Amino acid sequence: MNRPQVDIPTQPQPPFPLTASSHIVSGFGRGSLDLGIPTANIPMESLSQQFHDLPVGVYFGFCRVSPNLTYKAIEVKLLATPDSQQQRAVEFSYGHKLSEKELITVFPHVMSIGWNPFYQNKEKAAEVHIMHKFDRNFYGAAIEFNVLGYIRPELDYTTKEALIADIQEDIAIALRTLDSDGYKKYSEL
Numbered sequence: 001m002n003r004p005q006v007d008i009p010t011q012p013q014p015p016f017p018l019t020a021s022s023h024i025v026s027g028f029g030r031g032s033l034d035l036g037i038p039t040a041n042i043p044m045e046s047l048s049q050q051f052h053d054l055p056v057g058v059y060f061g062f063c064r065v066s067p068n069l070t071y072k073a074i075e076v077k078l079l080a081t082p083d084s085q086q087q088r089a090v091e092f093s094y095g096h097k098l099s100e101k102e103l104i105t106v107f108p109h110v111m112s113i114g115w116n117p118f119y120q121n122k123e124k125a126a127e128v129h130i131m132h133k134f135d136r137n138f139y140g141a142a143i144e145f146n147v148l149g150y151i152r153p154e155l156d157y158t159t160k161e162a163l164i165a166d167i168q169e170d171i172a173i174a175l176r177t178l179d180s181d182g183y184k185k186y187s188e189l
């Protein structure tokens, strides 16, 4: 399958930039396990109507993660897996274990808005892959981000390798675009 060619404008065009602040929830844990590309899942309810109006697809922008001050202690939660017979233990560190450097850095991200397998693909889901290698998970952390543009529609894949290759391409496009003059200035969140 070929990805459609999307021309990215030299600076954000309406409805972009969009901004949001939210917290990270857990999904099925598939992103890291299956693809090696973790995505911080964001509850759609925490996003403005403009996000709900976006077509499903892949977007990009800048983000910053920080501790979620509502939760002081780290918890381990038992959560559902796709195979509902089983549960997985997930550490909710609420961002309290992020490094000093990670707390002050604004990272580039690619965001997918797609149909959520968790809800039998009946509801939309927003997932943010941050272009940074974190040493550990930060479930429950606060996240602020903007969305500056659109890369491509949601596509169906027959192989995992094809999906991974497309995400790598999305990441390359996002990094290149975010480093350009029309976009760089939006890194001040």
Ligand code: ADP
Binding pocket: 024, 025, 026, 027, 028, 029, 030, 031, 032, 033, 037, 038, 039, 040, 041, 128, 129, 130, 131, 132, 133, 134, 136, 137, 138, 139
């Ligand atoms: P889930 O289905 O629970 O979202 P994932 O396999 O997609 O599971 O992993 C997501 C989690 O991985 C995030 O919630 C976050 O805590 C962690 N994580 C580690 N590195 C990154 C990264 N570079 N971008 C996004 N999330 C990351």
Ligand code: MG
Binding pocket: 027, 029, 030, 031, 038, 039, 040, 041, 127
């Ligand atoms: Mg995810």
